[in-house]
Amino acid sequence: MDRKSSMGSKSPGQIVKKRSKGVSQWSIAWRRFKKNKAALGGLFIIGVVVFMAAFDSLIAPFPPNDISGFYKGEARVPPSWDHLFGTDNLGRDVFSQVVYGAKAALYVGFGAAAIVMSIAILVGLVSGYYGGRIDNVLMRTTEIFLVMPFLLILLVFLRVIIVLAPSGVGGLSMVTLMIGAFSWSANARIIRGEVLRVKEYEYIEAERSLGASGRRILFRHLLPNVLHIIIVLTTLQIATAILVEAAVSFLGFGDPNTITWGQQLQNAQEAVKEAWWEGIFPGLFITLLVLGFSLLGNGLRDALDPRLRE
């Protein structure tokens, strides 16, 4: 199917030139990914939210935290043409706030996932490749993190830091850092497992018989062959981190000075019956974005899994 379309559009000379170039497994994966409608849908949702975050001041009809509506008696007015998603308890335009919240959601998602994956990749690679005592120490540490009641510990730490630390410390970056520091353990275990599988292959043995250094084997041979798992885990981790931040903010442990969707939910919870629009719309966007990343993650998994290769 693919071949037909590419043959038709190219001159014979180009085809001959193309032939000596190999098709990498990444391009096979991309070919397969393109056929997955759900994953492309996920990518589209994420694209919309990224667009919102990038051009927030152009898209939002009102400036952030604009409470002028409050003085005009426009607190908690239902959706209308002036206020597409209605207004909240302080007369802020819910649509504008949702648009400004996109940046925070992406910041927490990507930031926490970056921290999580850096720790998980390092622990997983080292633990899986070197084995023995190093593996034992790292995996027992991982298990300690794994059995901790994650959300509870997170809330305690956030509260303690905010109380103890000088003002100015904390905020969204602290929330991100905390989510990152406490949720790497499961991913580290999965990566370790994959390393254990890959390192038994003879091409790793071949590399050892050449006398290559441990670092070379780890980063040039093992890492590229577990990268597919890492990509999938990262995508799913972004979704989880966004969800956790929303939960933390909703419970009142977030950063009150940043506009986040979770924060909006918290404001909305006192008037769920009277002003449903205040909570529905931020909630809808949380759901959509998390759904987007999950669909993308699942699509990537289907496309990259070497066991599903034709």
Add this chain to the structure above:
Amino acid sequence: MLEVRNLKKYYQLKAGIFKKQVGFVHAVDGISFNVKKGETLGLVGESGCGKTTAGLTILRLIEPTAGEVFFEGKDIFKATKKEMRTFRRELQIIFQDPYSSLNPRMTVYDIVSEPLKVHGLARKKNEKTEKVSQLIKKAGLSPHEHMHRYPHEFSGGQRQRIGIARALATNPKLIIADEPVSSIDVSVRAQILNLLQDLKKEFRLTMLFISHDLSVVKHVCNRVAVMYVGKIVEIAKTKDLYNNPQHPYSEVLLSAIPVPNPKIRRKRILLRGEVPTPVNPPLGCRFHPRCSYAEPACEKVEPKLINIGGPDEHLVACHLRK
């Protein structure tokens, strides 16, 4: 050139939650042999008899339990890190499975140039490209067409050619070929074997050829060592071994080679019992429970490898040949 003395590799068997040691797997149990410069020594035996473990241990890809391996007079197991780098360049291995021995994320160019990079043999880019295309050509592939392709785009035989090109990249003196053709389709097996023969001549290689396929071994090897449950039972020139096997086990093995002509009637020796487990190998001669010539002495005393062929060196470990 390569001398193996009393090489042993035991694996610990652990059981229970406290990892109590309950025994050893005697994978390789004190084997000695030498490979002379320029020859091909075959190492044959049934699967599980320790041939592959022996090969990997000689290269120190598995740490040995005991024994010595001398390569050109130097002990590999006592080598420093720097000496080890030299050994790694001079000793290479060709693997059994051409599917798992090539990194699927790398192009043929990357795979074959990897040894050059690790050992810093070709620093400049065009020098490297030149060397790699030479190797690929020597291995019977086309540099122009195949160099930038990925392993999954090749057939098993072609992949093994890539593996051979990689092994030759460092200009090694000795190659351990670990069943290089046993997972390749029969129709291309001969091509790969002939390629190995040609390259051996061209690069003046010495080879340790591990295999379970006796007809292949007859075709490529100058001398053959027969292994049974971690021990070598017979070493002889290929011709001598095939025409006049001295150890009862060798006799049985040779009688199992299929003959292409169905009209020829021949004696087929069938063994009773199973191959003993290397966890608990039989006392005395390891073959005695299945041997049709066994004497009382065979159950108690382990036979030593002795020369019965005079200048031709026909070594056999059997009480009945003295």
